[in-house]
Amino acid sequence: MERKIRVLVAKPGLDGHDRGAKVVASALRDAGMEVVYTGLHQTPEMIVEAAIQEDVDVVGLSILSGAHMVLFPKIMKLLKEQGAGDKLVVGGGIIPEDDIQELNKAGVTKVFTPGTTTTEIVEYIKTEMASRA
Amino acid sequence: MAIPREELLKRFAGGQRAALSKIITLVENHATSFPDVLDELYPRTGKAYRIGVTGPPGAGKSTLVSSLVQTIRTKEKTVGVIAVDPSSPFTGGALLGDRIRMQDIGTDPGVFVRSMATRGSLGGLAEAAGDVADVMDAFGKDVVITETVGVGQCELDIAEACYTTVVVIVPESGDAVQAMKAGLMEIADILVINKSDREGAEQIARQTRAMFELRDERNGWDPPVILTVAFKGDGIPELYEHIEKHRQFLAESGLLERHRQSNVEATIKAIVEGDLHSKTWNEATLGRLESLVGDVMVGKVTPRQASGVILKMIEGRQEGG
Numbered sequence: 001m002e003r004k005i006r007v008l009v010a011k012p013g014l015d016g017h018d019r020g021a022k023v024v025a026s027a028l029r030d031a032g033m034e035v036v037y038t039g040l041h042q043t044p045e046m047i048v049e050a051a052i053q054e055d056v057d058v059v060g061l062s063i064l065s066g067a068h069m070v071l072f073p074k075i076m077k078l079l080k081e082q083g084a085g086d087k088l089v090v091g092g093g094i095i096p097e098d099d100i101q102e103l104n105k106a107g108v109t110k111v112f113t114p115g116t117t118t119t120e121i122v123e124y125i126k127t128e129m130a131s132r133a
Numbered sequence: 134m135a136i137p138r139e140e141l142l143k144r145f146a147g148g149q150r151a152a153l154s155k156i157i158t159l160v161e162n163h164a165t166s167f168p169d170v171l172d173e174l175y176p177r178t179g180k181a182y183r184i185g186v187t188g189p190p191g192a193g194k195s196t197l198v199s200s201l202v203q204t205i206r207t208k209e210k211t212v213g214v215i216a217v218d219p220s221s222p223f224t225g226g227a228l229l230g231d232r233i234r235m236q237d238i239g240t241d242p243g244v245f246v247r248s249m250a251t252r253g254s255l256g257g258l259a260e261a262a263g264d265v266a267d268v269m270d271a272f273g274k275d276v277v278i279t280e281t282v283g284v285g286q287c288e289l290d291i292a293e294a295c296y297t298t299v300v301v302i303v304p305e306s307g308d309a310v311q312a313m314k315a316g317l318m319e320i321a322d323i324l325v326i327n328k329s330d331r332e333g334a335e336q337i338a339r340q341t342r343a344m345f346e347l348r349d350e351r352n353g354w355d356p357p358v359i360l361t362v363a364f365k366g367d368g369i370p371e372l373y374e375h376i377e378k379h380r381q382f383l384a385e386s387g388l389l390e391r392h393r394q395s396n397v398e399a400t401i402k403a404i405v406e407g408d409l410h411s412k413t414w415n416e417a418t419l420g421r422l423e424s425l426v427g428d429v430m431v432g433k434v435t436p437r438q439a440s441g442v443i444l445k446m447i448e449g450r451q452e453g454g
Binding site for chain 2: 003004025026028029030031032033034035036037038039043045046049050052053054055082083084
């Protein structure tokens with residue numbers, strides 16, 4: 001049986017802008033992936049617990065509040081502590097270039113900024129997953 | 134980064150949630166090691182009480198499940214939740230959104246929620262959902278709740294495989310005749326009218342109660358109709374009480390045992406049929422199929438005669454060993 005790519009799409013923090021996350025979630029579904037969408041206002045603990053229970057391959061984090069430098073590293077730390085450090089973690093939102101480099105170092109492999117097409121995101125995940133298989 | 138099977142089972146036995154999750158994935162993907170993993174876990178199953186929750190989209194099933202789980206947790210019981218959502222028949226993708234309504238139970242260590250896509254499998258869904266329930270059961274969950282959208286035979290099968298089936302509708306679900314039409318109502322052990330703070334709740338409750346009275350009593354169980362407002366938790370303790378009552382009823386009347394028996398029968402059948410199905414189509418039969426399609430198109434044989442040819446091929450294969 002074909003192995004489905006499972007993705008968690010979550011919005012950590014307090015901003016209420018979930019349009020982007022929903023667009024990405026729909027695009028990934030349309031690309032044949034199984035997308036677990038958890039919605040707004042997720043704490044890092046909630047996201048990590050969902051990632052473990054759902055055994056997703058990819059964790060996609062959308063944030064527009066500016067709190068990414070706090071929340072993303074916290075999520076990475078918790079994932080590692082819980083033995084789930086092998087998951088591909090990607091981010092999206094209004095995130096400055098300098099921060100992206102820091103986040104990359106923390107293990108957020110890719111950060112998609114405004115203007116990214118959904119096709120790019122789909123392709124990135126598919127390529128990464130294929131190389132890990 | 135695959136963990137060796139033995140190690141995975143050891144971690145599972147040690148109560149590690151990540152191991153539970155990985156084993157569910159194996160089972161869901163029908164990974165090569167999945168049959169013997171299930172065989173290994175099977176002796177540990179049979180302790181969890183299984184509840185099915187089903188109903189039309191938007192009835193508030195996930196919210197209700199979340200609320201019900203919180204009530205069950207006050208009784209010191211652990212809970213596994215399987216939330217089934219449809220896969221797209223076109224892309225095979227799925228958007229699994231049940232967790233949005235289950236935030237309150239998301240980080241409770243006594244609760245494990247797993248979303249599952251239907252993956253459009255040929256009737257294999259009920260089997261797969263049953264397998265996942267077995268895994269949660271073996272892990273030691275006291276209660277396993279399976280939530281499905283109540284459309285389509287498959288989803289109904291899943292709900293019915295549970296010991297207590299809760300059907301959730303809303304006041305807008307239409308009049309009683311509409312409700313009777315849907316096969317949904319026949320499988321209800323308990324009927325919930327959710328969002329009952331809306332207009333028409335009392336009316337639909339009355340109508341469905343009258344409808345249940347008309348129906349032959351199902352082995353002596355009269356399905357109660359319960360009004361809830363799931364997001365506020367209204368009516369949920371009452372729902373739990375009725376689930377308990379139904380459980381007692383099943384246990385005392387011997388029906389629980391019969392239910393288990395018929396589940397075992399259905400499981401064996403499903404495995405046999407699944408294996409037969411995968412054995413039916415190989416290079417030889419598929420090749421023959423192609424030529425037979427041509428024969429039917431030009432009017433040489435009928436589809437039924439053509440299928441006879443293929444069935445003979447399969448029988449011959451089995452006799453030949």
